[in-house]
Amino acid sequence: MHPGPYGDxxxxxxxxxxxxxxxVKAIIQVESGYNPTVVSKSNAIGxxxxxxSTAGRDAYRMKGRYGxxxxxxxxxxxxxxxxxxxxxxxxxxxxxxxxxxETRRYATTVAYVNGAGALLRTFAKDKTYxxxxxxxxxxxxxxxxVQQKHPAPQAPRYLWKVNSAYLAMR
Numbered sequence: 001m002h003p004g005p006y007g008d009x010x011x012x013x014x015x016x017x018x019x020x021x022x023x024v025k026a027i028i029q030v031e032s033g034y035n036p037t038v039v040s041k042s043n044a045i046g047x048x049x050x051x052x053s054t055a056g057r058d059a060y061r062m063k064g065r066y067g068x069x070x071x072x073x074x075x076x077x078x079x080x081x082x083x084x085x086x087x088x089x090x091x092x093x094x095x096x097x098x099x100x101x102e103t104r105r106y107a108t109t110v111a112y113v114n115g116a117g118a119l120l121r122t123f124a125k126d127k128t129y130x131x132x133x134x135x136x137x138x139x140x141x142x143x144x145x146v147q148q149k150h151p152a153p154q155a156p157r158y159l160w161k162v163n164s165a166y167l168a169m170r
Contacts, residue, residue, distance in 0.1 A: 005034045006047070009078050010085075017089035023105060024048075024085055026165035027112060030158070036077045045074035048084030059086040091116055097131040102139040105166075106159060110146055113158045122150050 004010075004025065014021035031049035032038045039045050043052075050056045050069070057068040063086060073079045091108050094116040098104040110119045122145070123130035134142060143163075147156040 006077055006081060009081050013082050013085035016082075017085050019085050019088045019092065020105065022166055022169050023109070023162075024081070024088065025169055026162050027084070027088075027109070028081070029165045029169075030161045036080065037075050039071075045071055046080035046084075047077055048080050048087075050074055050080060050084055050087070055087040056083055058090055059083040062086050062090055088112060095119075095131075097128075097135070099135050100139055103134060103137065103142045106139060106143055106146065106163070107134070109162045110150065110155050110159050112162075114150070114152045114155050118152060119146075119150070119155075122146065 006028075010024050010028075011021055013019070014024050028034060028047045031044075032047045034047065036047050038049070040049060044050060045052070050059075052068040052071065052074060056074060060066070060068055060083070069079065069083060074083070088108060091111040092104070095104055095107045095111060098107055107116075107119060117127075120127050120130040123133045137145065143159065146159055150156055
């Protein structure tokens with residue numbers, strides 16, 4: 001048994017996709033406060049606040065499915081956690097060149113809210129060069145760079161909130 005709401009489902013999804021279980025829990029805490037039926041103004045749905053046409057579609061594709069999940073599917077806690085964790089795995093793969101695990105966790109967190117491309121463009125136009133630049137930074141320097149330079153206003157606060165929840169859960 002894994003404690004907390006949906007602990008067993010989170011544990012299974014994290015193991016299936018190779019994602020940090022605590023990161024999944026922190027994102028759920030920040031995104032929905034563990035409310036599986038919440039829908040945002042931008043139509044992000046459920047525990048991990050997935051948009052069917054973006055993260056939902058990408059996670060579906062990773063699982064070999066066509067199209068995108070329905071709102072009903074995204075309100076199902078097990079399906080939402082599975083798809084959200086699959087999406088985190090996709091982001092981790094896109095950011096796999098980042099060598100420091102703490103920096104990669106920060107990068108994955110920011111990418112979850114604004115996409116990997118937007119994050120990498122904060123460092124350089126070219127993905128390879130951006131990752132090389134990131135690898136020359138400490139996790140703290142990366143964190144500060146995002147706080148000061150990311151163009152999306154919600155990204156710095158989101159990183160702070162998820163990281164705070166993550167550290168409190170460890």
